Amino acid sequence: MIGPELGITQPGMTIVCGDSHTSTHGAFGSIAFGIGTSEVEMVFASQCVLQSRPKVMRININGELNKGVVSKDIILYIISKISASGATGYFVEYAGSAITSLSMESRMTICNMSIEMGARGGMIAPDETTFNYIKGRKFAPQGEEWERKLNEWRKLKTDEDAVFDKEINIDAAHIEPMITYGTNPGLGIAINGLIPTAESITDEGDRKNILKALEYMGLQQGNSLLGMPVQNIFIGSCTNSRIEDLRLVADVVKGKKKSENVKVMIVPGSQQVAAQIKEEGLDKIFEEAGFEVRQAGCSACLGMNEDKIPAGEYCISTSNRNFEGRQGAGARTLLASPLTAAASAITGVVTDIRTLLN
Amino acid sequence: MQPVKIIQSRFVPLPLENIDTDQIIPARFLKATTREGFGENLFRDWRYESNDDNKPKKDFVLNQQQYEGKILVAGKNFGCGSSREHAAWAILDYGFTVIVSSFFADIFKGNSLNNGLLPIQVSDEFLQKIFQQGNKATLTVDLENQKIIIDNTGEEETFEINRYKKNCLLNGYDDIDYLVSIKEDIESFEKQYA
Numbered sequence: 001m002i003g004p005e006l007g008i009t010q011p012g013m014t015i016v017c018g019d020s021h022t023s024t025h026g027a028f029g030s031i032a033f034g035i036g037t038s039e040v041e042m043v044f045a046s047q048c049v050l051q052s053r054p055k056v057m058r059i060n061i062n063g064e065l066n067k068g069v070v071s072k073d074i075i076l077y078i079i080s081k082i083s084a085s086g087a088t089g090y091f092v093e094y095a096g097s098a099i100t101s102l103s104m105e106s107r108m109t110i111c112n113m114s115i116e117m118g119a120r121g122g123m124i125a126p127d128e129t130t131f132n133y134i135k136g137r138k139f140a141p142q143g144e145e146w147e148r149k150l151n152e153w154r155k156l157k158t159d160e161d162a163v164f165d166k167e168i169n170i171d172a173a174h175i176e177p178m179i180t181y182g183t184n185p186g187l188g189i190a191i192n193g194l195i196p197t198a199e200s201i202t203d204e205g206d207r208k209n210i211l212k213a214l215e216y217m218g219l220q221q222g223n224s225l226l227g228m229p230v231q232n233i234f235i236g237s238c239t240n241s242r243i244e245d246l247r248l249v250a251d252v253v254k255g256k257k258k259s260e261n262v263k264v265m266i267v268p269g270s271q272q273v274a275a276q277i278k279e280e281g282l283d284k285i286f287e288e289a290g291f292e293v294r295q296a297g298c299s300a301c302l303g304m305n306e307d308k309i310p311a312g313e314y315c316i317s318t319s320n321r322n323f324e325g326r327q328g329a330g331a332r333t334l335l336a337s338p339l340t341a342a343a344s345a346i347t348g349v350v351t352d353i354r355t356l357l358n
Numbered sequence: 359m360q361p362v363k364i365i366q367s368r369f370v371p372l373p374l375e376n377i378d379t380d381q382i383i384p385a386r387f388l389k390a391t392t393r394e395g396f397g398e399n400l401f402r403d404w405r406y407e408s409n410d411d412n413k414p415k416k417d418f419v420l421n422q423q424q425y426e427g428k429i430l431v432a433g434k435n436f437g438c439g440s441s442r443e444h445a446a447w448a449i450l451d452y453g454f455t456v457i458v459s460s461f462f463a464d465i466f467k468g469n470s471l472n473n474g475l476l477p478i479q480v481s482d483e484f485l486q487k488i489f490q491q492g493n494k495a496t497l498t499v500d501l502e503n504q505k506i507i508i509d510n511t512g513e514e515e516t517f518e519i520n521r522y523k524k525n526c527l528l529n530g531y532d533d534i535d536y537l538v539s540i541k542e543d544i545e546s547f548e549k550q551y552a
Contacts, residue, residue: 020441020465036443036469038532046537048544052520084376085435088464118438120464184376184438205375205433212374304385323380323439329409 001238001269004028004108007137011126011153016040016049021238021320022121023114027107028134029126029156031091034115054120055089055165058158060096063172068354070248071106072240072318072337074098075113076178076188078170084186088118090166093158098172099124104133105244112239113320116185125157177353179225179316180335182213183324189225191340191352197221216324217332218312225334225350229261230314233345234327235338236267236294237301237319243276245318245338250282252342252356258290259348265307266291267299291345303328316344359474361530365455366498366509368427370419373489375433379466382437382445396444397451420452424493431458431488431497436477437466446470456499458506460485471523472533478506484515501528 003009003025011029015022018040025032035049043049059078079086092114099107107124114122131150134140141149176190187210189195195214198221201207214221235241235249246268258264266286268274274296277283286293294300300307301319303326309315311330318341322333334350343351387399405420407413414421430449436459437445446469449457456476470477478499480488484506488497491510498507501524507514519527526532537544 018441018443020439022441034441034465036441036446036465036472038443038469038472042533042537045534046541046544047548048537050522050533050537084438085461085463088435088438088461115439115465118435118463184378209375302380302385304388321378321380321439323378325384325403326380329384329403 001241002272004104004133005137005270005272007134007140010134010140010149011130011156016043020115021112023119024108024112024238026111026114026121026123027104028130029123029153031121031123032111033091033121054091056093057087057090057119057166057168058093058095058164059168059170061094061098061170061172061175062096063098065098065172066176068177068339068352068357069175070337070339071102071109073175073178074172075110075116076180076185076335076337077175078168079113079117079185080178080180080188081170082117082168082186084116084184085118086186087114090119092117092119092122093164094122094124095158096170096172100127100129102129103244104129105242108242109239109245113185116320126153177337177340179340179350180322180333181217181219181225182210183216183322184209184213185320185322185335187213187322188335191336191350192224192226195219195221195223195225226352228314228350229348230316230334230344230350231262232309232313232315233258233262233264233341234267234300234309234315234317234319235291235341235345236265236269236299237317238269238298239320240318240338241267241269241273243273246273246277246282247280248338249342250285252339252353253289253291253346254285256289256346258345261348262345264289264291264345265294265300267294267307268296271296289345300327302326303331309333316341316350359526359530359532360455362455362474362476362501362527364498364500364502365428366496367429367456368425368494368496369429369431369458369488370425370427370454371489372419372430372432376435376438377432378439379437379442379445380439383442383448385440385442388442388444393447394451396448397453400448400452427496428454429456429458429497429499430454431485433485434459434461434482436462437470438463441465441469443469443473446473446475450475458485458488458497471520471527474527474530476501476519476527478517480506480515480517484513487511487513
């Protein structure tokens with residue numbers, strides 16, 4: 001969260017950190033990936049980290065996004081298509097008009113979840129959107145240094161004749177608001193779609209996995225999730241807790257109240273975002289809607305502190321992982337966008353945001 | 359790090375796919391500051407009836423006395439999820455030295471190699487053959503020759519491992535020793551691009 005906010009994250013850098021979601025910084029055209037503790041030790045001892053060269057993949061998404069579809073839906077769609085291990089061993093570049101039209105914050109959401117399809121990192125070539133975002137931030141280059149850096153950064157584009165080990169093309173018009181029904185981020189469907197039936201899955205291993213996931217989730221194959229009651233909504237995490245995410249949520253809930261049947265936690269990702277929502281009066285909107293604004297940080301994303309989801313309960317979460325027990329032992333996580341989370345907070349059931357927009 | 363050379367052992371089968379790091383070691387146990395003791399909570403939520411007591415779930419393989427050994431055999435995409443090295447520590451601390459699967463998540467694989475836990479990627483067919491063996495069967499892992507053998511049937515498969523990492527494991531070295539030994543080269547490289 002704070003690397004980009006403070007202008008520390010810049011194009012062309014190599015950024016490593018002991019957290020798999022370090023891939024977020026790839027949105028700035030930096031090489032950014034998560035490492036383990038021993039590798040952190042290596043960096044501290046030598047300023048180097050030994051790595052083998054990854055394979056390269058490019059995912060091109062062209063066209064215009066549908067109404068109600070945001071960057072979280074793009075990445076959930078990609079992962080649902082290529083699976084939770086579909087990019088293992090790869091570094092991924094996201095390209096195409098649907099990507100370049102996104103804000104920096106939306107780009108970060110996409111790069112953040114690269115690891116959820118197995119990729120070490122994901123990146124987007126820096127452009128004017130990137131430079132405008134960085135300019136003037138606390139640790140951004142100033143004056144002549146800014147001009148010099150800008151010249152360097154403009155060169156950080158993939159060559160036209162570059163060859164990728166794998167290339168995937170996606171039509172943005174095919175992407176709908178997404179939600180997951182299983183216990184890995186690859187088990188996702190369009191919000192108005194149906195949970196796959198076991199019969200429709202040819203691979204025996206995949207079939208067993210899905211049946212096991214559905215048992216844990218208390219869901220039935222072939223059913224729709226729309227209208228299903230949920231007990232919790234969590235809006236936060238390094239995937240979706242930036243100011244833009246919280247503004248989206250505020251637009252949906254302004255003047256409305258949450259359903260009595262849900263507990264809603266909304267959590268700014270950093271102290272800067274926490275201050276910003278106060279400044280913009282978003283905190284009032286959330287409080288009036290009956291949302292609990294929790295302390296900046298990870299909160300209920302990974303059940304490491306007191307913000308947990310009780311066993312057996314459902315939670316629509318804007319975070320990145322729906323693993324068994326991730327949000328608390330026995331908790332059942334449905335990953336979705338901030339828009340879907342906000343809409344469902346109002347109704348208390350899984351809701352297609354498009355029905356509220358009309 | 360303990361050197362890894364030839365290991366002959368029975369194995370513990372866990373034929374599930376996409377076993378993620380939150381299952382291997384749930385986040386609530388990550389607050390310790392040393393690498394010891396994580397084995398107690400390995401697969402915590404699958405292994406015990408509830409979070410609050412230590413009543414073992416009888417149907418989980420680590421609680422079944424007929425299975426034991428230094429080798430864990432699991433379904434594909436093992437170790438997906440977090441970069442937490444605690445996942446590798448927990449498996450090692452429990453007493454495993456080798457983990458066999460038909461596919462490993464990247465970061466987990468690196469973390470394992472960095473801590474003296476040998477990840478062996480075998481073909482899907484070979485993995486199924488291992489799972490078909492009874493609980494008395496043993497496997498032999500020969501790191502020098504990059505071979506894994508099902509002792510009962512004599513079937514074997516060779517596996518890939520980065521040459522540098524192989525040497526580290528055979529000798530019980532770690533990466534810091536290596537990097538510190540080439541410090542001058544690193545410094546001159548940095549000057550060149552400064």
